[in-house]
Amino acid sequence: MKLVPSSIQPTSRHYFVHSYAKINLTLDVLGKRADGYHELATIMQTVDLFDTLHFSITDDEEVHLSCTKRELNTPTNLVVRAAEALRQHLGIRQGLCIELQKQVPMAAGLGGGSSNAAVTLLALTDWWQLPLTSTDLLPIAASLGSDVPFFLFAGLAYCTGRGEHVKPLAPYIPSNMLWLLLLKPAISVSTPAVFKALPASDYTDDTHSRAIKTALLNKKPLPVEDLHNGLERNVLLLYPEVEQARAALLNAGAPLVRLSGSGPTLFAPFSDLASAAEVHAKLHGQYEVYLTHPIFPSSLGRKFI
Ligand code: C5P
Numbered sequence: 001m002k003l004v005p006s007s008i009q010p011t012s013r014h015y016f017v018h019s020y021a022k023i024n025l026t027l028d029v030l031g032k033r034a035d036g037y038h039e040l041a042t043i044m045q046t047v048d049l050f051d052t053l054h055f056s057i058t059d060d061e062e063v064h065l066s067c068t069k070r071e072l073n074t075p076t077n078l079v080v081r082a083a084e085a086l087r088q089h090l091g092i093r094q095g096l097c098i099e100l101q102k103q104v105p106m107a108a109g110l111g112g113g114s115s116n117a118a119v120t121l122l123a124l125t126d127w128w129q130l131p132l133t134s135t136d137l138l139p140i141a142a143s144l145g146s147d148v149p150f151f152l153f154a155g156l157a158y159c160t161g162r163g164e165h166v167k168p169l170a171p172y173i174p175s176n177m178l179w180l181l182l183l184k185p186a187i188s189v190s191t192p193a194v195f196k197a198l199p200a201s202d203y204t205d206d207t208h209s210r211a212i213k214t215a216l217l218n219k220k221p222l223p224v225e226d227l228h229n230g231l232e233r234n235v236l237l238l239y240p241e242v243e244q245a246r247a248a249l250l251n252a253g254a255p256l257v258r259l260s261g262s263g264p265t266l267f268a269p270f271s272d273l274a275s276a277a278e279v280h281a282k283l284h285g286q287y288e289v290y291l292t293h294p295i296f297p298s299s300l301g302r303k304f305i
Pocket of ligand 1: 036037038039040144145146147161162163191192193195
């Protein structure tokens, strides 16, 4: 039985927090489940591309959201749902205002909305000094989306089930993955539509994800053939814009290109900044590109005022 705080005790008047994006180093789709979800094995890594959230207390009992992307200003936004779920879990009525500065592309395979939701749970728990651990937050996170539990831990993790079973891995950045070029084609892709269109012939076992996990744990170079995303073949087939973007990255000199999640964002790893910057310069202006790197957020980039 949780101790329900009689009144909220914020540690500061304002609370700022970064909400990082992720890429999927692997994504094995094992098969379709009776509940409609797909059984997965996936390795996720947070990258230094982030949204910023600002929390402040209000005098009413509502959760208000103000977002730099107008289409996200809805009561169904995962940030609002996360705050409501936490308040309901502990019987808290304190109102709050959340400002969300969006930089991570939306519906892009980068987990932006899921990250915002997880960070909202963590930030409110910390800021309001609530008696909950990350493990306590897991069921709420999983109820909000399959990727949300990963972002409670961030960094590098091996995830199974529909994605919600998270096994954090020791921080390690392979030498050929020091820099990451992300390219977001100018289309939006619906995750449910991508999973629905996936033929059973693209199902695999968890071999690829386990091979990459073993290499990461042993701090070895990653076997390139195991950097496999089971959704990629079909996404490239169904969305010519993604195939064109992939060709553009390869033509510009990227040694390797993979889809992140259900896309449409592609990522290309590099061992040195100069090579990554050269490809970035060739594609910048023509495509939405981000030159970034893996990150292991120790404190989620929290800032207090
Ligand atoms: O869990 P989340 O709400 O993010 O999933 C969005 C949709 O993506 C699901 O409703 C389902 O159609 C699909 N999905 C899936 N298998 C997963 C994760 C998501 O089929 N493991």
